[in-house]
Amino acid sequence: MKLLTPEHWKSYELIDSGNYKKLEKFGEFILSRPEPQAVWDPSMREDEWNKLNNAAFVKKKEEGNKNFDSERGEWVLKKGMKEQWLMPYSYKGMELKFRLGLSSFKHVGIFPEQASNWDYIYDTVKAMSGKPKVLNLFAYTGGASIAAKAAGADVTHVDSVKQVITWSRENMEASQLADIRWVVEDAMKFVQREVKRGNKYQGIILDPPAYGRGPTGEKWIIEEHLNQMLKYCADLLDNENYFFIINLYSIGFSALILETFTKQLFGDRKNLEIGELFLQDGFKKKLPLGVFSRFSSVKG
The missing domain is CATH 3.40.50.150 (Vaccinia Virus protein VP39)
Known part of the structure; x- marks a missing residue:
């Protein structure tokens, strides 16, 4: 059984994870998003997460079921956060660029x-x-x-x-x-x-x-x-x-x-x-x- 993790990212970083969320750096922006597999406690305090992130995804509650989180939600943006931006990835002779954007999922x-x-x-x-x-x-x-x-x-x-x-x-x-x-x-x-x-x-x-x-x-x-x-x-x-x-x-x-x-x-x-x-x-x-x-x- 092999465990693989990327070794060549320069523009991406997983800063912290826990409490069913992850805090990630995508190029110039830091985002907080839900992550169902992050079942442990985060290493940073909640106020530290909130201070660092440029945008956070908040799930919507399904009508009629207050305990159910749907996959849909909305982004709460701070000043200066863009709706779209570019992020590069390099490996050997491969130079890729990705257009990133904030989706409702x-x-x-x-x-x-x-x-x-x-x-x-x-x-x-x-x-x-x-x-x-x-x-x-x-x-x-x-x-x-x-x-x-x-x-x-x-x-x-x-x-x-x-x-x-x-x-x-x-x-x-x-x-x-x-x-x-x-x-x-x-x-x-x-x-x-x-x-x-x-x-x-x-x-x-x-x-x-x-x-x-x-x-x-x-x-x-x-x-x-x-x-x-x-x-x-x-x-x-x-x-x-x-x-x-x-x-x-x-x-x-x-x-x-x-x-x-x-x-x-x-x-x-x-x-x-x-x-x-x-x-x-x-x-x-x-x-x-x-x-x-x-x-x-x-x-x-």
Whole structure:
């Protein structure tokens, strides 16, 4: 079992975590956001958090149920806080820029722990023969897509939300990259069609949510649909020149589930890594932020 945390962030920092919240520095701004896995006590006092942050996300109470916190909420901004700003990420020859923004679901457009996978994607694509075709499913704002493109891959980016695709394009352009193929579609429908067409990809990346909906109301429930999705991915992945990454944030899914899926559906693949992604705050508390499985035909 492998534990991974990003090693090359210069513009991001997890300052503190606890009491179901995290205090993070994104470039020039410090944000306080909910975090269900930060079940311990914070190391700093509440007044210190309040003094440091430029904005804090406050959950809305659901009407009729005063004890239930929904995922939606609102940001409380201090003077000088911007609604949008840019943040860079550098690794070897990869120079990425992300347009960050304050959403009504607490997200800002980036998951900093995923930088460990961006580095892996960049190194793997660089080491692969030819110009690998890479498919990014549930691709959100495209960190993995632009990492693959920066390394020279032919990238197809699939997400069901048109506004998120627009956000991804802004990140590509801010990173001075071009020619990613954008697909606004339900991920399951897309891979099913690709299998029927006999298409193959040298790289497949997916980070599925616990629950979601496609553009025309298609339901995604991870417990019900992940097995079939991975079967399609196994059919689409090249057998000679390949890499594969799946990341799950859904609480309750262990890394052992991904290990079982990977070995059952993909067979004996080279360089298999199974583990957890985490961020460490300034007081050395480790915050778990997803389990992953990844492998490639490229020698490490």
